Amino acid sequence: MRNRFPAPAWIDRALLVLMAMALAAPLHGQPARWTAVSVGDDHACALDAAGRAWCWGYNHSGHLGARTPEHCGIVSESGHRACYPTASETVPLPAGGEMRFARLAAGRYVTCGLDAQGAAFCWGQPLGPPSAYTNRCLDGACSFAPVPLEAGSRFAALDMGARCAVRREGTALCWGHDFRTSGRAVKPWPGQALVEVDGDPETSSYCAVAVDGRAFCQGRPEFGFLGTGSRDSASQGTAVDHPARFTQVAVLGWWACGVDVEGAAHCWGAAGYDDATRDKPTRDGFERCERWGTQTWCNTRPAPVAGDLRFRSVTAMRRGSMPGFVEMVGLTADGRAYLWDGARAPRPWNPDRRWASVAAGDWGQCGVTTGGELFCWGRDPHEVVQGRIRHPDAR
Numbered sequence: 001m002r003n004r005f006p007a008p009a010w011i012d013r014a015l016l017v018l019m020a021m022a023l024a025a026p027l028h029g030q031p032a033r034w035t036a037v038s039v040g041d042d043h044a045c046a047l048d049a050a051g052r053a054w055c056w057g058y059n060h061s062g063h064l065g066a067r068t069p070e071h072c073g074i075v076s077e078s079g080h081r082a083c084y085p086t087a088s089e090t091v092p093l094p095a096g097g098e099m100r101f102a103r104l105a106a107g108r109y110v111t112c113g114l115d116a117q118g119a120a121f122c123w124g125q126p127l128g129p130p131s132a133y134t135n136r137c138l139d140g141a142c143s144f145a146p147v148p149l150e151a152g153s154r155f156a157a158l159d160m161g162a163r164c165a166v167r168r169e170g171t172a173l174c175w176g177h178d179f180r181t182s183g184r185a186v187k188p189w190p191g192q193a194l195v196e197v198d199g200d201p202e203t204s205s206y207c208a209v210a211v212d213g214r215a216f217c218q219g220r221p222e223f224g225f226l227g228t229g230s231r232d233s234a235s236q237g238t239a240v241d242h243p244a245r246f247t248q249v250a251v252l253g254w255w256a257c258g259v260d261v262e263g264a265a266h267c268w269g270a271a272g273y274d275d276a277t278r279d280k281p282t283r284d285g286f287e288r289c290e291r292w293g294t295q296t297w298c299n300t301r302p303a304p305v306a307g308d309l310r311f312r313s314v315t316a317m318r319r320g321s322m323p324g325f326v327e328m329v330g331l332t333a334d335g336r337a338y339l340w341d342g343a344r345a346p347r348p349w350n351p352d353r354r355w356a357s358v359a360a361g362d363w364g365q366c367g368v369t370t371g372g373e374l375f376c377w378g379r380d381p382h383e384v385v386q387g388r389i390r391h392p393d394a395r
Helices: 009-029
Strands: 034-039 043-048 053-057 070-072 083-085 088-095 103-106 110-114 120-124 143-148 155-159 164-167 172-174 194-200 205-210 215-219 234-239 246-252 255-260 265-269 287-291 294-304 313-319 325-331 337-340 355-361 364-369 374-378 387-389
Touching: 034 364, 043 103, 043 364, 053 110, 103 155, 110 155, 155 194, 164 194, 172 194, 205 246, 205 255, 215 246, 246 313, 255 313, 255 325, 265 325, 313 355, 325 355
Parallel strands: 034 103, 034 355, 194 246
Antiparallel strands: 034 043, 043 053, 053 088, 070 083, 103 110, 110 120, 120 143, 155 164, 164 172, 194 205, 205 215, 215 234, 246 255, 255 265, 265 294, 287 294, 313 325, 325 337, 355 364, 364 374, 374 387
């Protein structure tokens, strides 16, 4: 039977609009969720659910992947006037246009991303040339848009904090203060197929995880960083003296922590420089190391992190000015985060939320919640706490 009292036309139109909004909301809302974040020296970048890259912070080398208005200084006596792209404070800028990425890696004046096929693209300072360690673009060498990194190669991992990339066949390509030869060099790992490399170019400290789970470290032996029990330097990757098989390792300064296949965390080296009291001759689970006349507690071989916790990842962050101290943030499988220093005693980190991704750099620290929200602590170009970073497409 037909309706004898049809609804007015405006009601039908309103219902159609509401139905269209309801159907469109998930499509618009899903990409506006954050999924991962990476933090560099003076900027940060994040991925959304659609795989788009967004960056914010300083942009003097184009490492935000988008052009910003220029700021020019005064004319020098030689007639030169330096101009730099301005910063984008807490407003993320789109990097790569319609490109889609599976991973991002922010570093010093450069950002790189991996697509779903393993192709790598970078923007900002070019990797390798001597100018790569300055905070300005020389001779227009910087790129404001993604350019292929070693076109034709496929990569499994990127870490621009360490300035290293690992190809899918397991060979590592690194750029750093001590490894630059004609713009690039393959790090001399001892013939092992690798899954990742992490390190600190400023201290020439690097560690890698091999396909078989063994951890290797290379560099100077300050505070037992190599994890071999020896105080000798290593110009090539040397196997860490521990029976565990690792899935990941994080390095900063002369301290390294790794997560083994069971999820347990182990650390070696030293997280600080002056935490050893001279009136205490021993400390359980630690050795006494000395460097530059300063004593500290260290581990020359991997030692377990307390608490019997199980982690899926670990991230290193620096606290305080140099020399400062290093801390680690570990994420558990259920999204809880824990922070520990050289004492290897975890304590909850921002326990009011569950975290899907955590990253740190000189710029600060950021985390993506399991619900897709992004929060940052540290500094923006005005050196203030940032708080929540909203997606530009979010309503």
